[in-house]
Amino acid sequence: MTQNKRAQIGLLMNVTIFPAHNGDSFLIETKGGTVVLIDGGYVSTYKEYIKPKLLELSKANKNLSHLIVTHIDSDHISGVIKFIEENKQNEIIKVEDIWHNSYSQLKSIEDGLNFKGKTIDNLPINYLLKDGVDDIKNKNISAVQGSTLASLIKKFGYRINAHFSKNIVSVDTKEHILSNDIAFKILSPNHEKLLELKKYWKRELYKKGYSSDENLTDFNEEVFEYILSLEKEKKRLMSKNVTAKSSMDIDNLSNEVFVEDETTTNGSSIAFVLEYKNLRILFLGDAHPSVIVNSLKKYYTPDKFPVKFDLIKIAHHGSKNNTSPELLNYIDSENYVISTNGLSHNHPDPETIARIINRKVEFTRKLYFNYSLDSNVSFKDKVLMEKYNYQIIESSNNQPLELSLSYE
Structure with a gap:
């Protein structure tokens, strides 16, 4: 069942x-008609949820104003790649602008690293998209053959x-950034x-014995995306050090x-x-919090902190290393x-959460989750919710979670 927080008068934005x-995958629709898609989750996310929604918007004569690909990572990018592959010349919906940092953009950053080795043209690439069909018992994500995003955008x-x-x-x-009826304040990344x-990327090429120079080719785009996707997968296979806790101690957890x-x-x-108008929402992607803090200081004076947003998307799926x-x-x-x-x-x-x-x-x-999580059971304790003044709201039946933001 889709969760809603709707106000019939003054509705400004639907998330x-x-x-x-x-x-991650989010769609923002403003009352003024701007539509923003942020990331695309997995291939199954696109097929089951994103594509039907985009077709509905196109039928209503709306365009996708912005497609924002936060970073190269299979759980953010796989669904976007499948969408671009199928959309071709805007066959599903017109896309006005894509935000994505591919190697073509990064070549302007001087890195000073040049390695001599085998030509990059000899590097075998087996680029796989993550489908996202869960094997609940084994917690596996299936894969399908795909193209890189940069190559499809250019094609x-x-x-x-x-x-x-x-x-x-x-x-x-x-x-x-001022665009249509919305404004953006960029917080991350920085050039560093x-x-x-x-x-x-270059060091990984060096480890594999390949040359690294400034001669950009179309194939460099493929290699860039491919190598970075491998880096993240390796890190995900690492074991996580979780301290066993016999009870939910909010003070101890928050002070770790x-x-x-x-x-x-x-x-x-x-x-x-x-x-948008008097609303402001904060999307943190998977960004590093120290960069976010430095950027916030550029936009807001000390007397404005803490800045109250109408919605905050927490970074990196609630990882303790991304919310300081x-x-x-x-x-x-x-x-x-x-x-x-x-x-x-x-x-x-x-x-x-603590x-x-x-x-x-x-x-x-109000803490919104797009799945019902076993890990939330302890936080649903009525005594804790009353003491710390919060609510846990979860989507059920694996349906999209909708939040409608309005003014009073």
């Missing part, structure tokens, strides 16, 4: 959180990063995180030592504030969204 397994002639003059999507390139991403995520792909994630206590000193909301089915790394981490709710406020925080 759809698609069931994306352990991934079908889509506009890419038009608001950034086809350059890098970065807070250091352009901070403010993108430099780390490019260096990682914070260690920031160091994954290069997550560090390259696009994060932003989207503003420091970041939470700068932001707050009545509505938090965590996107995950809980089958990868046991996300969300209880430390993240950090969010363990701050005194006059309003009730």
